[in-house]
Amino acid sequence: MAFDFIATALDKRRSEGLLRSHNTVNSAAGQMIEIDGQHYINFSSNDYLAMRRSSLVSQAWIDGISEYGAGSGASPLVTGYTNAHQALEEYLASELKRDKVLLFNSGFAANQAICQALFSKGVFSQSHAHNEDVIIADKLMHASFIEGAQVSNAKLMRFKHNNTEHLHMLLDANGTQKKTNTLVATEGVFSMDGDQAPLYTMVTMSKQADAWLMIDDAHGFGALGKNGRGVIETHNLSQQQVPILMATFGKAIGTAGAFVAGSHDFIDYLINFARHYIYSTAMPAAQAYATLISLQAKQCSERRSILAQRIEQFKWLAQKAGLILMPSNTAIQPLVIGDAKKALAASEKLKLLGLWVTAIRYPTVPKYTDRLRITLTAGHEIRDIEALVDGLQIVLHASKDIK
Numbered sequence: 001m002a003f004d005f006i007a008t009a010l011d012k013r014r015s016e017g018l019l020r021s022h023n024t025v026n027s028a029a030g031q032m033i034e035i036d037g038q039h040y041i042n043f044s045s046n047d048y049l050a051m052r053r054s055s056l057v058s059q060a061w062i063d064g065i066s067e068y069g070a071g072s073g074a075s076p077l078v079t080g081y082t083n084a085h086q087a088l089e090e091y092l093a094s095e096l097k098r099d100k101v102l103l104f105n106s107g108f109a110a111n112q113a114i115c116q117a118l119f120s121k122g123v124f125s126q127s128h129a130h131n132e133d134v135i136i137a138d139k140l141m142h143a144s145f146i147e148g149a150q151v152s153n154a155k156l157m158r159f160k161h162n163n164t165e166h167l168h169m170l171l172d173a174n175g176t177q178k179k180t181n182t183l184v185a186t187e188g189v190f191s192m193d194g195d196q197a198p199l200y201t202m203v204t205m206s207k208q209a210d211a212w213l214m215i216d217d218a219h220g221f222g223a224l225g226k227n228g229r230g231v232i233e234t235h236n237l238s239q240q241q242v243p244i245l246m247a248t249f250g251k252a253i254g255t256a257g258a259f260v261a262g263s264h265d266f267i268d269y270l271i272n273f274a275r276h277y278i279y280s281t282a283m284p285a286a287q288a289y290a291t292l293i294s295l296q297a298k299q300c301s302e303r304r305s306i307l308a309q310r311i312e313q314f315k316w317l318a319q320k321a322g323l324i325l326m327p328s329n330t331a332i333q334p335l336v337i338g339d340a341k342k343a344l345a346a347s348e349k350l351k352l353l354g355l356w357v358t359a360i361r362y363p364t365v366p367k368y369t370d371r372l373r374i375t376l377t378a379g380h381e382i383r384d385i386e387a388l389v390d391g392l393q394i395v396l397h398a399s400k401d402i403k
């Protein structure tokens with residue numbers, strides 16, 4: 001029968017405790033969500049600064065719709081690019097001290113576009129990619145980048161997570177044939193582990209090897225740095241040191257979409273050769289406008305301080321409760337369970353206590369590292385954090401099966 005692998009694949013996932021399905025959120029207010037008539041404190045949102053529902057950003061989106069309409073009506077190189085898109089790009093370029101910025105509909109599309117435009121030989125793309133080009137990426141980089149790299153014409157090599165000795169070895173092995181183009185790629189803050197890349201060492205190594213360094217700062221942008229400009233700001237990194245910066249708006253900024261920042265030539269090259277950009281309807285202008293208002297919002301700075309306090313409070317209470325956390329100082333605080341079914345069971349038990357903590361399982365994370373991925377936000381009160389730690393203690397310590 002045609003496509004009979006579909007049912008087999010679903011059955012396999014079901015039997016391994018790895019099947020995915022939706023949880024329909026009926027309403028959300030502050031840190032609370034309502035699913036199937038039950039109310040939970042939400043510890044599974046990337047809305048780190050609680051900007052998603054702020055009246056400022058919501059009103060800006062409404063104002064943007066009044067001004068520009070609901071959709072953009074065309075791809076950006078036809079008639080979908082407005083002065084709202086331009087204003088957002090120019091603001092980002094100036095804040096991040098990059099020559100130029102380009103908006104994408106999602107971080108997924110942006111990562112794929114970078115790999116495709118730089119490393120694919122297509123009918124349309126005039127890329128100079130040849131088979132010796134190399135992408136050297138951290139083992140834990142997001143699927144949107146890794147899968148883009150896998151289908152490109154570059155050779156993909158992956159270094160052990162945050163292991164600069166291994167990166168050095170791979171650069172050494174490749175970097176000597178100087179006809180090749182090498183891209184070193186990492187995340188500012190790792191999406192599933194919450195730890196940060198050793199950026200200073202990576203900058204030096206990439207420079208020595210004449211490679212470009214790319215940072216995906218989806219989880220650092222907005223949340224880290226005095227001005228919320230992410231790891232570029234916390235490490236004071238220039239465009240020369242990090243030629244490609246990608247970050248998203250769907251997390252700390254509270255809207256949706258993404259951008260890539262870099263040199264004039266690199267961004268002009270993407271405008272001309274990145275299929276995900278050229279052949280896709282532009283993000284609504286209202287979204288670009290709301291995103292700009294969110295980026296400029298004065299309350300973000302105060303919310304970053306609250307978030308930092310919540311992270312400290314959680315780590316301290318969790319340590320006191322004997323919970324074993326990963327080495328993360330960010331809003332992403334994973335508790336590794338090591339087994340998909342047990343991680344799901346723990347998540348279900350937490351739900352009974354009114355705590356929503358999603359179990360993240362293979363293949364989103366490596367095998368045997370299935371986990372509860374706790375995300376903290378500025379919307380959480382200290383009592384929410386206390387309730388979470390109490391709940392984790394009850395659920396994890398009560399069960400001998402679960403660490």
Ligand SMILES: Cc1ncc(COP(=O)(O)O)c(C=O)c1O
Nearest residue numbers: 106107108142191218248250257
């Ligand atoms: C590190 C990282 N990069 C890229 C993306 C994709 O971004 P978007 O949700 O905007 O597609 C995500 C997650 O969503 C992510 O965690």
